[in-house]
Amino acid sequence: xxxxxxxxxxxxxxxxxxxxxxxxxxxxxxxxxxxxxxxxxxxxxxxxxxxxxxxxxxxxxxxxxxxxxxxxxxxxxxxxxxxxxxxxxxxxxxxxxxxxxxxxxxxxxxxxxxxxxxxxxxxxxxxxxxxxxxxxxxxxxxxxxxxxxxxxxxxxxxxxxxxxxxxxxxxxxxxxxxxxxxxxxxxxxxxxxxxxxxxxxxxxxxxxxxxxxxxxxxxxxxxxxxxxxxxxxxxxxxxxxxxxxxxxxxxxx
Amino acid sequence: xxxxxxxxxxxxxxxxxxxxxxxxxxxxxxxxxxxxxxxxxxxxxxxxxxxxxxxxxxxxxxxxxxxxxxxxxxxxxxxxxxxxxxxxxxxxxxxxxxxxxxxxxxxxxxxxxxxxxxxxxxxxxxxxxxxxxxxxxxxxxxxxxxxxxxxxxxxxxxxxxxxxxxxxxxxxxxxxxxxxxxxxxxxxxxxxxxxxxxxxxxxxxxxxxxxxxxxxxxxxxxxxxxxxxxxxxxxxxxxxxxxxxxxxxxxxxxxxxxxxxxxxxxxxxxxxxxxxxxxxxxxxxxxxxxxxxxxxxxxxxxxxxxxxxxxxxxxxxxxxxxxxxxxxxxxxxxxxxxxxxxxxxxxxxxxxxxxxxxxxxxxxxxxxxxxxxxxxxxxxxxxxxxxxxxxxxxxxxxxxx
Numbered sequence: 001x002x003x004x005x006x007x008x009x010x011x012x013x014x015x016x017x018x019x020x021x022x023x024x025x026x027x028x029x030x031x032x033x034x035x036x037x038x039x040x041x042x043x044x045x046x047x048x049x050x051x052x053x054x055x056x057x058x059x060x061x062x063x064x065x066x067x068x069x070x071x072x073x074x075x076x077x078x079x080x081x082x083x084x085x086x087x088x089x090x091x092x093x094x095x096x097x098x099x100x101x102x103x104x105x106x107x108x109x110x111x112x113x114x115x116x117x118x119x120x121x122x123x124x125x126x127x128x129x130x131x132x133x134x135x136x137x138x139x140x141x142x143x144x145x146x147x148x149x150x151x152x153x154x155x156x157x158x159x160x161x162x163x164x165x166x167x168x169x170x171x172x173x174x175x176x177x178x179x180x181x182x183x184x185x186x187x188x189x190x191x192x193x194x195x196x197x198x199x200x201x202x203x204x205x206x207x208x209x210x211x212x213x214x215x216x217x218x219x220x221x222x223x224x225x226x227x228x229x230x231x232x233x234x235x236x237x238x239x240x241x242x243x244x245x246x247x248x249x250x251x252x253x
Numbered sequence: 254x255x256x257x258x259x260x261x262x263x264x265x266x267x268x269x270x271x272x273x274x275x276x277x278x279x280x281x282x283x284x285x286x287x288x289x290x291x292x293x294x295x296x297x298x299x300x301x302x303x304x305x306x307x308x309x310x311x312x313x314x315x316x317x318x319x320x321x322x323x324x325x326x327x328x329x330x331x332x333x334x335x336x337x338x339x340x341x342x343x344x345x346x347x348x349x350x351x352x353x354x355x356x357x358x359x360x361x362x363x364x365x366x367x368x369x370x371x372x373x374x375x376x377x378x379x380x381x382x383x384x385x386x387x388x389x390x391x392x393x394x395x396x397x398x399x400x401x402x403x404x405x406x407x408x409x410x411x412x413x414x415x416x417x418x419x420x421x422x423x424x425x426x427x428x429x430x431x432x433x434x435x436x437x438x439x440x441x442x443x444x445x446x447x448x449x450x451x452x453x454x455x456x457x458x459x460x461x462x463x464x465x466x467x468x469x470x471x472x473x474x475x476x477x478x479x480x481x482x483x484x485x486x487x488x489x490x491x492x493x494x495x496x497x498x499x500x501x502x503x504x505x506x507x508x509x510x511x512x513x514x515x516x517x518x519x520x521x522x523x524x525x526x527x528x529x530x531x532x533x534x535x536x537x538x539x540x541x542x543x544x545x546x547x548x549x550x551x552x553x554x555x556x557x558x559x560x561x562x563x564x565x566x567x568x569x570x571x572x573x574x575x576x577x578x579x580x581x582x583x584x585x586x587x588x589x590x591x592x593x594x595x596x597x598x599x600x601x602x603x604x605x606x607x608x609x610x611x612x613x614x615x616x617x618x619x620x621x622x623x624x625x626x627x628x629x630x631x632x633x634x635x636x637x638x639x640x641x642x643x644x645x646x647x648x649x650x651x652x653x654x
Contacts, residue, residue: 117378151508153641
């Protein structure tokens, strides 16, 4: 049975948008009832909708990620898959939540180790196969749990705190709670929570939002999602599974 | 009445040995613990210097991190409230498990691809710091909340900040912070590839510094709530150290190079000072990250200079014990705590000719601070790391807030 997160419910109230990127689908949900539709920073006309999902572009294509994010990204093709997906999901979430990184201090949290482990293995095997005397610096920099956050903060100009935080039993809920705390202490004005690995990325935007600005239906859906997100073994959903669930919500809404 | 976060107890191990006393003594005598290492095939690298914990016994199926932590934490077993939350701070943790799995796989692939042993993912997955966290809880008999916190070389500072926040919010009365990182071929090869290693023992803030020296360390700290009632007549000269402010930021400028102007670090320090209701200029000294890389030290000096109207003592411990990665923050914070208690700022080991911007604040000699009984003495401790992260903590020791 899934574990409940009543203690974190107050924090869920602050979720303003959630976006995801997988090799097949990407999309966004927004809990704000009007903010996005008034946005002057739409990435593309297609994504200027409140809740949406659509097939993902090939990130190896020459026009990517510029056509998706509205900006070109140096060394994008050299980044590991997790960093590329995380970057796309974060860019979509910033847009969906109508955040302006220049005017707002935005921080980052992450809490999944799978992508880090994959990067660790790839880096060290490459080093061994190269004769065990010279490693690749560009692979080494992606071996930390916060490496992906570093990439995202540099590309998207996010100047708030950047932590990897993994709760023993309730990692996703704990991230949301901590994001809310960092906002309440004014260390950051908004937070992005990245739930990512080498197969998919989900990004949850957390920020202060008054009750009257919240779309109650979408908000209730997110509450249900996070209150019952663990599997029978108590494990939180993988990024792919969470993205799939979000996609279903958009399709059915 | 204000609930404050207080440093209640701690222990640590560095290349100087077990406990704070060898570390304090080593720093103050100016002797570096950085020396040629034989821990792995370091001779294959152009540089083979590191600061390692002496005589560490590591079973073949274990890790250096666990060998340090098991010995450090053993006296705490079953002494804490079982519900005490614990936060583990590390960058790569028990990375030996990835090394072992990769070496077994690649080594066996020397014949043909078909004969190659399958990669042992289960072995490599033991490097997940959550597994180490579980082992720590079992050793100590803890059953409460537990987290892994990582923020590159600012990991333990971030963990201490979180612990202090849990205490001051009233969510816990005690929080245990555990931090560790060990010397590994994995990390050594990476820093060598980035040309970050110094050919001589690291010399932070020196005009001729060329890079960092890697080290290893482990530490724990118990942070407790301290309901404090203001008493202007309390003139005790020794008193507990409190964690009164913390802040963090990202440079958003480069993955491995710092913002040259130190803007991100300035924001972290300012945020911490705002929380602590103080100004940077109130600090008696800075416990700096001071890795001894040319760019990182220059960034820190730029930030400190920008925030301080007049020079203030600054020290780094990395010339003595090397860069201990995820344990760097807690180690230097405990040195700062000790310095506040003793009214002495330790010297920066390895310093010969201070950088132009460090001439009036960094010293290779201990600096005795004047004793004031009128107001608390403050220290600022800072860390920065890969991805452009910055953290700052304000320590307060003495009377009043």
